Amino acid sequence: MADLVQTRRDGNVAVISIDNPPVNALSQAVRADLLDALVAAKADAACAAVVILCAGRTFIAGADISEFGKPPRSPTTIDVIAAIEALGRPVVAAMHGTALGGGLELALGCHARVAAPTTRLGQPEIKLGLIPGAGGSQRLPRLVGVELALTMIVGGDPIGAEEAHASGLIDAIIDGDLAAGAIDFARRLAAAPAPPVLARERDDKLAAARADRAPFEELASRLTRRSRGLEAPAAAVEAVRWSLDLPVAEALARERATFLRLVAGEQARAQRHLFFAEREAAKSPAIAGVTPRAVRQAAVIGAGTMGGGIAMCFANAGIVVSVIDVSLDALTRGLDLVAANYRASVARGTLAPADMEQRLALIRGATALPAIADADIVIEAAFEDMEVKRGIFADIDRHAPAHALLATNTSYLDVDAIARATQRPKSVLGMHFFSPAQVMRLVEIVRGAQTAPEALATAVALARRIGKAPAIVGVCHGFVGNRMHRLRSVEAERLMLEGALPQDIDAAMTEFGFPMGPIAASDLAGLDIGWRMRKAQGLRAEIADLLCEAGRFGQKTGMGFYRYAAGARDAKPDPQVERLIIDASARLGVARRAIGAEEIVERVLFPMINEGARILEEKIAQRPGDIDVIWVHGYAFPAWRGGPMHYADTLGRGHVRARLAPDRTIHRLGTGFC
Numbered sequence: 001m002a003d004l005v006q007t008r009r010d011g012n013v014a015v016i017s018i019d020n021p022p023v024n025a026l027s028q029a030v031r032a033d034l035l036d037a038l039v040a041a042k043a044d045a046a047c048a049a050v051v052i053l054c055a056g057r058t059f060i061a062g063a064d065i066s067e068f069g070k071p072p073r074s075p076t077t078i079d080v081i082a083a084i085e086a087l088g089r090p091v092v093a094a095m096h097g098t099a100l101g102g103g104l105e106l107a108l109g110c111h112a113r114v115a116a117p118t119t120r121l122g123q124p125e126i127k128l129g130l131i132p133g134a135g136g137s138q139r140l141p142r143l144v145g146v147e148l149a150l151t152m153i154v155g156g157d158p159i160g161a162e163e164a165h166a167s168g169l170i171d172a173i174i175d176g177d178l179a180a181g182a183i184d185f186a187r188r189l190a191a192a193p194a195p196p197v198l199a200r201e202r203d204d205k206l207a208a209a210r211a212d213r214a215p216f217e218e219l220a221s222r223l224t225r226r227s228r229g230l231e232a233p234a235a236a237v238e239a240v241r242w243s244l245d246l247p248v249a250e251a252l253a254r255e256r257a258t259f260l261r262l263v264a265g266e267q268a269r270a271q272r273h274l275f276f277a278e279r280e281a282a283k284s285p286a287i288a289g290v291t292p293r294a295v296r297q298a299a300v301i302g303a304g305t306m307g308g309g310i311a312m313c314f315a316n317a318g319i320v321v322s323v324i325d326v327s328l329d330a331l332t333r334g335l336d337l338v339a340a341n342y343r344a345s346v347a348r349g350t351l352a353p354a355d356m357e358q359r360l361a362l363i364r365g366a367t368a369l370p371a372i373a374d375a376d377i378v379i380e381a382a383f384e385d386m387e388v389k390r391g392i393f394a395d396i397d398r399h400a401p402a403h404a405l406l407a408t409n410t411s412y413l414d415v416d417a418i419a420r421a422t423q424r425p426k427s428v429l430g431m432h433f434f435s436p437a438q439v440m441r442l443v444e445i446v447r448g449a450q451t452a453p454e455a456l457a458t459a460v461a462l463a464r465r466i467g468k469a470p471a472i473v474g475v476c477h478g479f480v481g482n483r484m485h486r487l488r489s490v491e492a493e494r495l496m497l498e499g500a501l502p503q504d505i506d507a508a509m510t511e512f513g514f515p516m517g518p519i520a521a522s523d524l525a526g527l528d529i530g531w532r533m534r535k536a537q538g539l540r541a542e543i544a545d546l547l548c549e550a551g552r553f554g555q556k557t558g559m560g561f562y563r564y565a566a567g568a569r570d571a572k573p574d575p576q577v578e579r580l581i582i583d584a585s586a587r588l589g590v591a592r593r594a595i596g597a598e599e600i601v602e603r604v605l606f607p608m609i610n611e612g613a614r615i616l617e618e619k620i621a622q623r624p625g626d627i628d629v630i631w632v633h634g635y636a637f638p639a640w641r642g643g644p645m646h647y648a649d650t651l652g653r654g655h656v657r658a659r660l661a662p663d664r665t666i667h668r669l670g671t672g673f674c
């Protein structure tokens with residue numbers, strides 16, 4: 001096995017290099033070797049300074065996540081940092097790629113930090129249900145001030161090298177040869193009359209926040225506003241607050257204790273599960289070792305909300321995209337909506353005006369299919385109707401280049417039947433985006449019976465490139481997500497007929513952790529689509545259909561299961577709907593009773609979980625974790641509960657099975673409202 005850590009000498013500078021592919025995670029073996037290298041450097045009288053850098057694509061991207069949940073093994077990252085701080089000579093971290101989590105914490109323990117211009121630096125522990133566990137919550141505020149530190153630790157997103165430099169996180173940006181620049185930097189530090197002050201010993205950047213706590217507290221409440229149910233954000237705020245209130249040694253000890261408590265908890269376990277599940281969901285034996293095709297240009301057929309959102313995904317990733325709609329009016333409306341979405345981001349301050357212009361310039365409109373002649377991928381996002389889609393695919397087949405990947409964004413329909421409308425079913429698959437496509441991370445990659453491995457690999461690689469979480473699934477009605485979602489809707493209807501009101505169901509599910517209840521979510525999505533689909537299939541959902549028959553299509557008509565004031569989004573319970581539900585129960589002869597939150601949660605989730613198990617049996621999904629990824633990234637299932645299948649495991653599958661009592665079923669309802 002190659003050495004994980006190597007030391008070479010460049011004059012009087014010891015250069016310690018870590019080589020632990022793929023992301024130089026700080027595994028126990030790396031920590032041990034790194035500590036040995038630091039001890040050796042300390043013992044070397046001729047060594048005036050040390051540089052720590054990494055081989056490969058990145059600086060240390062954090063602790064080795066696969067070690068979490070197991071007993072901690074010495075030496076810890078804290079031990080390594082202590083050795084750096086006690087070395088008696090300047091130690092410089094030279095960073096490139098992503099310096100994250102424990103990797104950034106190690107750099108914070110060094111006497112100075114330099115980075116390549118494209119480096120991203122962050123404390124993403126929050127995304128794993130954690131807070132920094134090796135001093136990040138104390139050293140980072142001392143270098144960059146408490147507000148940026150809080151934003152980085154509670155938000156979890158990295159910052160770029162320029163911002164890191166401007167804020168004092170790094171001391172220099174090195175253009176060109178990073179190692180040579182870092183060695184030079186270290187040598188200059190060694191020659192300076194006084195050594196640099198360690199981060200833990202600095203206090204200057206905390207003075208203002210100590211004198212006036214209000215900005216910190218306001219920022220803390222803003223950053224944690226959407227973290228109901230989560231333990232880590234509040235713990236992170238508390239830890240950063242300790243930097244203002246406690247001696248550094250005590251604050252570091254408390255940070256460690258909190259980290260150890262969180263890492264052993266259910267929430268962190270669930271989020272770790274998702275971290276690995278997300279990466280697994282993009283894998284399949286069918287595409288192992290298959291090289292994806294290059295994608296330089298894309299085309300989207302259909303300029304509706306979905307088509308426009310998909311086009312934004314491409315433009316956001318710097319890919320040229322044509323949006324094609326046969327109706328000039330629809331095209332203009334669609335492109336206007338895209339521009340309005342970008343303008344809203346600029347107004348919110350999340351997008352620079354220049355970036356908006358750049359992205360808009362990548363999106364081209366057209367009203368005829370010859371516009372796809374140069375596309376490497378064509379995604380159809382037209383009306384959800386098999387004949388419409390088959391017609392479009394036959395046309396696409398005539399105009400798209402031979403190598404192009406042809407994808408349908410259908411939410412339910414048979415991808416194989418769509419593929420058969422072309423002469424090249426091997427190039428056809430589903431890429432099912434979720435609304436709003438430019439925001440939601442999930443893309444179900446639907447593998448048809450004839451889809452070629454190369455086409456599948458291309459779709460997966462492309463989805464990752466545009467920042468999505470792809471999950472490979474097989475063909476069935478509604479694929480994985482919507483097939484399970486239907487069960488949720490069926491059960492919600494039953495609950496309403498048996499005694500629960502929309503607001504009871506939504507309250508129980510938001511208390512469980514969903515940001516929005518299922519009933520309010522269907523009002524937002526619009527009730528009419530499901531109504532039309534049911535009518536076409538001769539199915540009925542009693543309450544939802546009655547609402548649609550009364551012209552109540554959800555938020556867009558100001559009325560659905562709830563009532564909405566003009567232009568407002570908050571759902572107000574509506575006595576008319578309550579009457580309608582109670583009358584429906586009476587008409588169907590269902591005795592109403594009080595239904596508690598626990599029963600609501602079980603009845604909404606357990607049939608879905610059961611369907612998930614069927615989906616696995618049928619091999620429509622490859623792994624339970626794939627289903628979890630789909631529900632977390634496509635339907636806002638609370639990440640800290642790990643997704644429906646992980647949640648079932650935490651309860652015990654036997655428990656779920658026992659609670660799926662057959663006598664609770666009201667079969668005559670047929671189907672749900674979506």
Ligand code: 3HC
Binds near residue numbers: 064098131
């Ligand atoms: N530990 C273990 N494995 C890791 C890892 C980590 N920290 N980070 C990435 N990996 C693995 C992935 O599972 C994946 O494995 P696979 O190829 O077998 O599927 C492989 O490395 C490559 O990862 P990605 O596919 O994610 O590669 P990308 O290039 O897309 O992204 C990255 C690279 C930005 C570094 C991304 O992997 C990432 O964000 N990693 C996690 C970073 C993180 O959360 N660090 C903090 C850890 S907690 C911590 O440090 C605690 C400390 O405070 C004590």
